[in-house]
Amino acid sequence: MPHQCTTCGKVFPDGSKEMLSGCxxxxxxxxxxxxxxxxSAPASASDNTPSAGGAGTRDLTSxxxxxxxxxxxxxxxxxxxxxxxxxxxxxxxANADAPQRTETGDAAGSTRSxxxxxxxxxxxxxxxxxxxxxxxxxxxxxWGEWPSAPGESPGADPQEPxxxxxxxxxxxxxGQSDSSPRSSSPSNRDPSxxxxxxxxxxxxxxxxxxxxxxxxxxxxxxxxRRGSAAETPSEAPSDPDVPPxxxxxxxxxxxxxxxxxxxxxxxxxxDERPDLDQLREELNDQFESIKIVNPGxxxxxxxxxxxxxxxxxxxxxxxxxxxxxxxxxxPGNSED
Amino acid sequence: xxxxxxxxxxxxxxxxxxxxxxxxxxxxxxxxPNAGKTTLANRIARDWTGDAIGPESHIPHETRRAxxxxxxxxxxxxxxxxxxxxxxxxxxxxxDYKEFLEHDMEKDDAVRRSREATEGVAxxxxxxxxxxxxxxxVLDSTKDPISQVNTMLIGIIESQxxxxxxxxxxxxLEEANVERIANAYPQHETVELSALEGENMDEVYxxxxxxxx
Numbered sequence: 300m301p302h303q304c305t306t307c308g309k310v311f312p313d314g315s316k317e318m319l320s321g322c323x324x325x326x327x328x329x330x331x332x333x334x335x336x337x338x339s340a341p342a343s344a345s346d347n348t349p350s351a352g353g354a355g356t357r358d359l360t361s362x363x364x365x366x367x368x369x370x371x372x373x374x375x376x377x378x379x380x381x382x383x384x385x386x387x388x389x390x391x392x393a394n395a396d397a398p399q400r401t402e403t404g405d406a407a408g409s410t411r412s413x414x415x416x417x418x419x420x421x422x423x424x425x426x427x428x429x430x431x432x433x434x435x436x437x438x439x440x441x442w443g444e445w446p447s448a449p450g451e452s453p454g455a456d457p458q459e460p461x462x463x464x465x466x467x468x469x470x471x472x473x474g475q476s477d478s479s480p481r482s483s484s485p486s487n488r489d490p491s492x493x494x495x496x497x498x499x500x501x502x503x504x505x506x507x508x509x510x511x512x513x514x515x516x517x518x519x520x521x522x523x524r525r526g527s528a529a530e531t532p533s534e535a536p537s538d539p540d541v542p543p544x545x546x547x548x549x550x551x552x553x554x555x556x557x558x559x560x561x562x563x564x565x566x567x568x569x570d571e572r573p574d575l576d577q578l579r580e581e582l583n584d585q586f587e588s589i590k591i592v593n594p595g596x597x598x599x600x601x602x603x604x605x606x607x608x609x610x611x612x613x614x615x616x617x618x619x620x621x622x623x624x625x626x627x628x629x630p631g632n633s634e635d
Numbered sequence: 636x637x638x639x640x641x642x643x644x645x646x647x648x649x650x651x652x653x654x655x656x657x658x659x660x661x662x663x664x665x666x667x668p669n670a671g672k673t674t675l676a677n678r679i680a681r682d683w684t685g686d687a688i689g690p691e692s693h694i695p696h697e698t699r700r701a702x703x704x705x706x707x708x709x710x711x712x713x714x715x716x717x718x719x720x721x722x723x724x725x726x727x728x729x730x731d732y733k734e735f736l737e738h739d740m741e742k743d744d745a746v747r748r749s750r751e752a753t754e755g756v757a758x759x760x761x762x763x764x765x766x767x768x769x770x771x772x773v774l775d776s777t778k779d780p781i782s783q784v785n786t787m788l789i790g791i792i793e794s795q796x797x798x799x800x801x802x803x804x805x806x807x808l809e810e811a812n813v814e815r816i817a818n819a820y821p822q823h824e825t826v827e828l829s830a831l832e833g834e835n836m837d838e839v840y841x842x843x844x845x846x847x848x
Contacts, residue, residue, distance in 0.1 A: 588757070596733075597750070597753040599729070599753060604761070
């Protein structure tokens with residue numbers, strides 16, 4: 300339940316575009332953001348829940364959370380072999396990999412020292428820019444090294460679900476339908492490539508799964524939400540995007556307490572403040588025209604900025620932001 | 636016949652004036668940070684209206700809101716154009732407050748400047764989408780003109796079918812290389828100038844009058 304109008308309190312589901320034209324209730328344009336995956340379990344739990352028959356709100360939450368996770372996984376591929384030079388396109392990966400790391404000065408420094416996108420001129424003509432305009436990364440390098448990426452919209456890849464592709468361990472965790480893509484895809488690939496990917500994927504996959512609730516919590520949330528035996532976790536693997544969770548969840552303490560299966564938690568609790576990096580990642584994933592790398596450090600997707608009539612302005616590091624909509628901003632307001 | 640010709644000329648003058656006065660072309664001055672956009676905007680505005688548009692600085696992202704000067708009448712070689720000049724924040728794909736620390740800025744100020752600059756880029760892109768009829772693209776001719784930002788922006792401008800002039804600025808500097816810019820964007824006319832020193836402004840105004848009339 301990540302977005303809330305700070306004026307009237309109306310809540311918007313993750314990924315909602317509704318508030319991009321202002322709050323329909325009160326017309327306010329200030330919102331606060333609470334990430335789905337860090338603050339509360341329901342979003343994670345809903346990952347493992349087939350969306351058929353679910354409430355609309357929850358489906359949106361689920362798909363957005365999937366998108367975030369898938370994107371983090373995708374982005375963990377391209378530059379993952381050189382862990383030392385943390386690049387911008389690794390940014391999401393870094394967040395998934397080690398959320399605490401990016402807040403340090405080191406991370407900021409290494410971000411700065413990477414090759415600037417402006418130097419990658421060979422492949423970055425306007426045509427490329429237009430092609431990738433809808434993609435999350437303005438950096439052509441990130442796409443270049445992962446050829447299938449441009450065609451993949453995050454979270455929507457029916458042929459190669461990242462979860463199944465990247466899952467090196469063959470957990471028998473009730474993965475009936477999931478097993479076929481996993482077993483078939485490596486045969487199409489260069490073994491060395493797949494090995495490298497799988498090695499990296501272990502880390503990002505693990506950390507991605509650290510957000511996933513334990514089976515007990517999942518069952519509780521599921522029962523609470525659905526009240527139906529048909530929605531039990533045993534069906535989860537039928538969703539190709541879902542990594543089989545049990546072993547990872549067992550190895551990771553659930554640091555995000557699933558206090559409310561409804562997902563109606565709104566106020567950020569001071570005790571369990573959402574991790575800022577995760578928050579930024581999710582925020583940026585939804586509004587990817589401006590990305591907060593660190594306070595005072597931004598990446599801008601020019602095509603996104605150009606394509607949108609609205610944009611986020613006044614991004615705050617605590618997750619608050621103001622969306623400027625065309626009605627509230629225009630040439631007339633600029634200084635003469 | 637002479638009377639008719641005079642009449643026709645006079646009518647067309649009136650029509651021209653009506654058109655230009657009712658709808659001054661809005662010309663956006665675009666380019667990467669520190670290319671000299673505000674210096675150029677100030678030069679043009681001072682030359683034709685006596686007023687400046689905004690403060691200039693060697694620190695990047697001095698212009699963080701688009702600034703407009705309306706009804707600037709430029710006349711050269713018998714051609715006259717009335718334009719609104721929009722001086723836009725420098726467009727970039729990355730803003731980092733650390734860049735400003737090198738200019739003896741406190742961290743808090745640098746972070747704020749960085750945020751404002753980011754918002755400024757968004758605003759500049761918004762103007763490009765909605766509100767300009769033509770573009771003056773300013774490049775620092777001491778720097779490599781081929782960059783992601785430049786190719787992307789010029790691509791957008793071309794896709795909009797906006798008339799664009801490329802200005803190779805800072806030719807007063809020794810390292811200036813106008814040819815490099817002309818070669819990078821051969822599909823567009825490149826005009827060299829030094830907005831700071833006022834070099835070659837005659838040609839600048841002639842081109843503006845010709846292109847945006």
